[in-house]
Amino acid sequence: MNNITEEQTLQNAxxxxxxxxxLWRTICRGFAGIFNLADLEEAxxxxxxxxxxxxxxxxxxxxxxDAIDDGSGSQKYCLRSADDPLCGVRHVHFSxxxxxxxxxxxxVTLPEVALPEGYTVEDIEYVVKGVCPKCRG
Numbered sequence: 001m002n003n004i005t006e007e008q009t010l011q012n013a014x015x016x017x018x019x020x021x022x023l024w025r026t027i028c029r030g031f032a033g034i035f036n037l038a039d040l041e042e043a044x045x046x047x048x049x050x051x052x053x054x055x056x057x058x059x060x061x062x063x064x065x066d067a068i069d070d071g072s073g074s075q076k077y078c079l080r081s082a083d084d085p086l087c088g089v090r091h092v093h094f095s096x097x098x099x100x101x102x103x104x105x106x107x108v109t110l111p112e113v114a115l116p117e118g119y120t121v122e123d124i125e126y127v128v129k130g131v132c133p134k135c136r137g
Contacts, residue, residue, distance in 0.1 A: 013062040020047060024055050025064075028079050033104040034068065034093070036076050070095035070102045070127050078104050093127045098135035102127070 006025045010017045027043045028035060040052045056077060059065045068076040070093065078093075092108040095101075110126050 009064065013064055015058060015062055015064075020051060021055060023047075024052070024059075025079075028065070028077075034076050034078050034102045036074050038074075067125075068093050068102060068127065069125060071129065072100060072102070076102050091126075094132065095127055095129045096132035096135055097129060098131050101132065103132070 004012070006022050007017050009025070010021060015021065023044065024040070024047075027040065030043070031039060037049075037052060037056065040047075040056070041049060044052065056065070056067075060067045060077070063080060065077045065079055068078065070076060072095065092105040092110060094103050094105050096103075105128075110124065113121070113124070115121065
C-alpha cells in the first residue's frame, strides 16, 4: 500500500490543489464511510453549498469518490482509495430500509457481469437493500 499525500491524490487525478479541496478530503476521511451533501454542509459551515456541490461533482467525475444511488432520493458518497483512486476497484453498498443507513461492504466482491458482444462497461453501481444486523436485532 502506497502512502501518497492528499495533494498527490488530487494531482494524480488531474485536479488543481486548493485549500478547500484538501480540507474537504480531510473532513470526508472523518465520516464513517458514507456521507451526503448535508453532512458536508454541517462539517464545513464556512464553505458555501455551491462550492461543496461542485467539489462533489468534480471528485465523482475524477473517480476520487463513489456516488451511490441507494433509492432514498438523497445521493450519497464514499471516498475511494487514496492509494490508487483510479484503479477502478468498486465495492458493494448495503442500504437498510429500516434505519435508512447505507454502508460500504468493502469485503464483498462485486459479481462479474457478462455483457453481450459490443457492450462496454463504463460504471457499475451495486446496492443491496434489506435489513442491517442492528435493525434485525
